[in-house]
Amino acid sequence: MASNNPPSSDSSDSDSLGSTTRSILSLVLFIYLFVMWVVVSSSLGGNHASLAQDKLLPLFQPLTETLNLDVRASPYNLYSGNPEDYEHFFRIELTNPAGQVQTYQVPGPMLGSGLKDPYRYERLAKIVAMQAEISEDRIPAEICMGIGEYFLRQAGGGKVSLQCIRRRPQPMQLDIDGQQYSPDPRDASYEDIKYRATVLVDSEGAFQLIKQMADEHVAPVE
Amino acid sequence: MLGAYLTRFSDTIGNGWNQFWFKRESPQTISILRIVVGLVALIYALSFTSELALWFSDGGILPADRTYRLTGADDPTVSVYYWSLFYLVHTPSALYVLHAVGLLSILSFTLGFQTRVSAVIAAIFVISYAERAPMLAGLLEPLLCPVLLYMCLAPSGAYYSIDAWLRKRSGNDQPVADSYAAHIAVRLIQLHVVAFYLMMGLSKLGGISWWNGNAMWWLMAQPDHRLVDLTFLRGEKLRLLVFAWTHLVVLFELVFGLLIWFRIWRPLLTVLAIFHWLGLGLVTGHWEFAILMSGLSLAFAPWQTLAEPVEEAVQQSIAEQPLSRPSPETAEASV
Numbered sequence: 064m065a066s067n068n069p070p071s072s073d074s075s076d077s078d079s080l081g082s083t084t085r086s087i088l089s090l091v092l093f094i095y096l097f098v099m100w101v102v103v104s105s106s107l108g109g110n111h112a113s114l115a116q117d118k119l120l121p122l123f124q125p126l127t128e129t130l131n132l133d134v135r136a137s138p139y140n141l142y143s144g145n146p147e148d149y150e151h152f153f154r155i156e157l158t159n160p161a162g163q164v165q166t167y168q169v170p171g172p173m174l175g176s177g178l179k180d181p182y183r184y185e186r187l188a189k190i191v192a193m194q195a196e197i198s199e200d201r202i203p204a205e206i207c208m209g210i211g212e213y214f215l216r217q218a219g220g221g222k223v224s225l226q227c228i229r230r231r232p233q234p235m236q237l238d239i240d241g242q243q244y245s246p247d248p249r250d251a252s253y254e255d256i257k258y259r260a261t262v263l264v265d266s267e268g269a270f271q272l273i274k275q276m277a278d279e280h281v282a283p284v285e
Numbered sequence: 286m287l288g289a290y291l292t293r294f295s296d297t298i299g300n301g302w303n304q305f306w307f308k309r310e311s312p313q314t315i316s317i318l319r320i321v322v323g324l325v326a327l328i329y330a331l332s333f334t335s336e337l338a339l340w341f342s343d344g345g346i347l348p349a350d351r352t353y354r355l356t357g358a359d360d361p362t363v364s365v366y367y368w369s370l371f372y373l374v375h376t377p378s379a380l381y382v383l384h385a386v387g388l389l390s391i392l393s394f395t396l397g398f399q400t401r402v403s404a405v406i407a408a409i410f411v412i413s414y415a416e417r418a419p420m421l422a423g424l425l426e427p428l429l430c431p432v433l434l435y436m437c438l439a440p441s442g443a444y445y446s447i448d449a450w451l452r453k454r455s456g457n458d459q460p461v462a463d464s465y466a467a468h469i470a471v472r473l474i475q476l477h478v479v480a481f482y483l484m485m486g487l488s489k490l491g492g493i494s495w496w497n498g499n500a501m502w503w504l505m506a507q508p509d510h511r512l513v514d515l516t517f518l519r520g521e522k523l524r525l526l527v528f529a530w531t532h533l534v535v536l537f538e539l540v541f542g543l544l545i546w547f548r549i550w551r552p553l554l555t556v557l558a559i560f561h562w563l564g565l566g567l568v569t570g571h572w573e574f575a576i577l578m579s580g581l582s583l584a585f586a587p588w589q590t591l592a593e594p595v596e597e598a599v600q601q602s603i604a605e606q607p608l609s610r611p612s613p614e615t616a617e618a619s620v
Contacts, residue, residue, distance in 0.1 A: 080307050080465060088469075092306060096476065103484045121364070128366035131415045131430040137423055139481070140488035141569055142500045150507050170509075177335035178328070181509065182570065183421040187346075190420060205354055209346040213339065232506035235499070235519045235527070248508040248516075 098123045099132065106135045149229050151188035151257075153207075156224040157214050169210060173217075191227040192257035200274060203227070203258050208272045211262025220264055227258040306472060309463035312443035314471050314586050316397070319404075319441040321580030322432050323395025326411050328573050329425060330384075330391050333414060337384055338377035340418065347418045349375065355420055369417040370410065387414070394436075397446020404441060408433040424574040428481060432474055432581065439470035474584040479542045481578070486538030495535050498528030501568065510570040530564070537561050551587040558582045 080088075101119050105112040112120065112135075120127075127133045142148050153169040167173045169188075170181035187210075191203040211223040233248040245252050259276040339345050349372050350359070357363040370387075374380050387410035393403035411433050415426040442448040443461040494500040505515045505527075518527050537557060544550040559579050566575030 085303065085307055089302065089306070092469075099477070099480060103480050106484060106488065124364060125366050128416075129368065130434060131412050131419075131422075131426055134427045134484070136419070137427055139424060139485050140492055140495075141485075141565070142494060142503050143492045144494045144500075144503070148503070150509050152509070174339070175336070178332035179423075179573070180332070180336050182423055183340075183418075185509070186421050186423070202355060205351055206346075209348075209351055212344065213346060216344065230507075230509075232503050233516075235502050235506075235524060248506060 098126060102127055102132060103134055106137075106139060146229060147189060147193055149231055151185055151192050151227065151229050153184070153188055153191075153210060154226040154228055155210070155214055157218055158222040158224075159218040160220045167214070174210070174213065188227050192229050195227065195258040204260070204272050204274065207258070207260045208262060208270060211260075211272065212270050215262060215264060215270065222261060222263040224261050225259065226256050229255045229257050231255070306469060307465060308468045309465055310468035310471065311463050312440045312461055312467040314584065315436070315439045315441045315467045316444035316446065316449075317583055318432075318471070318474060318581070319397060319400070319436060320395060320445060321577070321583065322429070322436060323391060323407070325425070325573055325577045325580070326391045326407060326429060326433060327388070327395055328576075329411065329429060330388055330414060332573075333384065337380050341371055342377045342380055343375045347421075352418050367416045367419055369413040371413055371417040386410075397442035397448050400442025400446060400448050401440070404433070404437045408437055424571050425577065428477070428574070428577060428581075431477055432577075435470045435473045435477075438473075439467040440464055441467075441470070443467075471584055474581060475545075478578070478581045478584060479545065482538050482545075483542035486535055486542065489535045489538070495531060498531045501531040501534065502527045505568045511568055512570055512572065513567045515568065534561070534565065545582075545585055548590045548593075551585045551590045555582040555585070555587040 101116060102123065105116040105120060138148065155167040155169060155173075157165050157167065159165070169175050170184040175181050175184035187206050191206050194200075194202045207225045207227070211225055214223045215221060230249070231253045233253065234244055237244045237246060256276070258274075260272050260274045262270060262272050265271045333340070340347055342348065347355075352372075353359040356365050356367060358365040358367065370383060371380065374383055387407075390403050390406040390410055393399060394407035408430070412430050415422055415430055440461065443464075449461075489495040489500070492500065494503060502519070502524075505511055505518070508514075518524060538561075541554050541558065545554050559582075562575035562579040566572040
């Protein structure tokens with residue numbers, strides 16, 4: 064894209080850079096901007112990139128992943144109306160070795176109270192819920208195991224029951240066609256349990272996760 | 286005729302491209318951006334402090350082997366290019382030592398001390414935080430990382446920095462030379478910011494809640510995300526504000542991406558960006574991303590546009606003074 068033509072009055076400065084240098088820089092910039100354009104535009108339709116983008120993105124992956132340029136995993140539209148935009152969290156029931164039961168929420172004071180930690184635990188809860196919905200067990204199990212292990216170590220054993228909960232946002236009007244909605248946005252009526260598992264220490268001292276329930280797709284009732 | 290058109294076309298595009306990218310520019314703008322980006326990077330890195338070991342040490346929530354399994358890096362058939370210095374250490378003490386080095390490098394970059402070196406180290410650390418557990422990343426990381434990389438290209442410590450103070454103290458009062466690298470870095474930041482604005486605006490157009498005006502309500506109705514409770518806006522007389530706000534968010538993001546290239550709009554859009562991101566930051570909880578987006582508006586140097594009419598007015602008033610006689614230098618310059 065670099066021009067070798069007689070300079071206009073404004074381009075005398077750019078000409079002092081040298082034609083070869085400008086050409087090399089232009090090529091690098093052009094390729095980089097093309098990569099960025101493909102990456103950024105592929106995020107516009109949520110997870111629905113075109114076939115051309117799907118072919119190109121793996122080619123650019125060594126650059127975009129290495130330099131953390133990929134934008135597709137982040138919700139830049141802020142709200143799309145899909146359940147993945149709702150709040151997600153874990154509810155933990157810890158049964159300590161003495162048999163006492165305590166309930167915690169993650170993120171919460173016990174885990175996830177740092178500056179941006181609530182957001183990070185919420186991301187994990189969101190991944191668990193989304194993966195459970197497509198009947199993918201491995202990733203929810205890995206994440207719940209990590210959280211369960213933490214609570215078991217704190218309690219010195221026992222058993223942890225985890226629930227991954229999605230909270231639907233409260234509608235603007237609390238009375239829609241005769242249906243009443245709770246004025247408390249954290250009311251249990253807004254909650255859906257998407258995944259449930261128990262983490263415990265087996266007789267050999269190893270941590271075990273037992274899945275109890277995962278939300279699954281249900282065919283619409285006609 | 287076609288050949289003449291193609292020649293003229295390639296000349297025009299080529300000259301435009303050269304004028305856009307290849308100019309010398311004072312490193313003042315990139316130095317101001319260094320402070321903004323450095324502060325946000327510092328906040329970002331500090332946000333890992335309280336639970337760093339809980340997250341990443343062996344026995345934590347996401348030790349390295351679990352992260353590998355979650356990203357697919359444990360599968361030899363899957364290509365995964367995530368890397369992080371924090372994959373190399375596994376104990377709480379080692380993690381915190383590395384974290385301290387990361388914080389110091391980012392602080393050094395923000396203050397402009399040994400900026401050429403500290404910029405590179407700070408970028409390596411910020412990417413390391415972001416890529417240690419990529420599934421935790423939010424809105425901030427994909428913008429902060431490339432902007433920091435652009436900073437590495439330019440003399441971002443030339444002004445408003447400890448380096449500048451040390452230079453002055455050693456008796457070097459010469460202004461810093463204009464730089465091609467500073468100009469290219471600022472241009473890359475401008476393009477990246479505009480791409481983000483347009484991406485955010487266009488992606489909203491794909492969601493019905495941004496068309497029917499409800500999207501801002503759904504954001505402010507999420508009790509754990511929001512920093513302030515604005516749900517009183519559901520009132521009969523106030524809800525119009527929610528709908529109007531939703532439409533203004535989309536409009537502003539699209540308008541910013543287009544009109545910021547016109548110098549006369551820059552001061553106004555920069556001020557509006559502060560209000561735009563303040564509102565979104567408070568409602569969504571993405572306040573550090575909001576700070577970065579507001580701050581990066583400065584890449585368009587809105588103060589230069591504000592200064593232009595004043596300079597012109599001063600020159601005009603000098604020209605209109607009947608008794609003023611231009612000095613020989615001024616007369617020569619005006620010619």
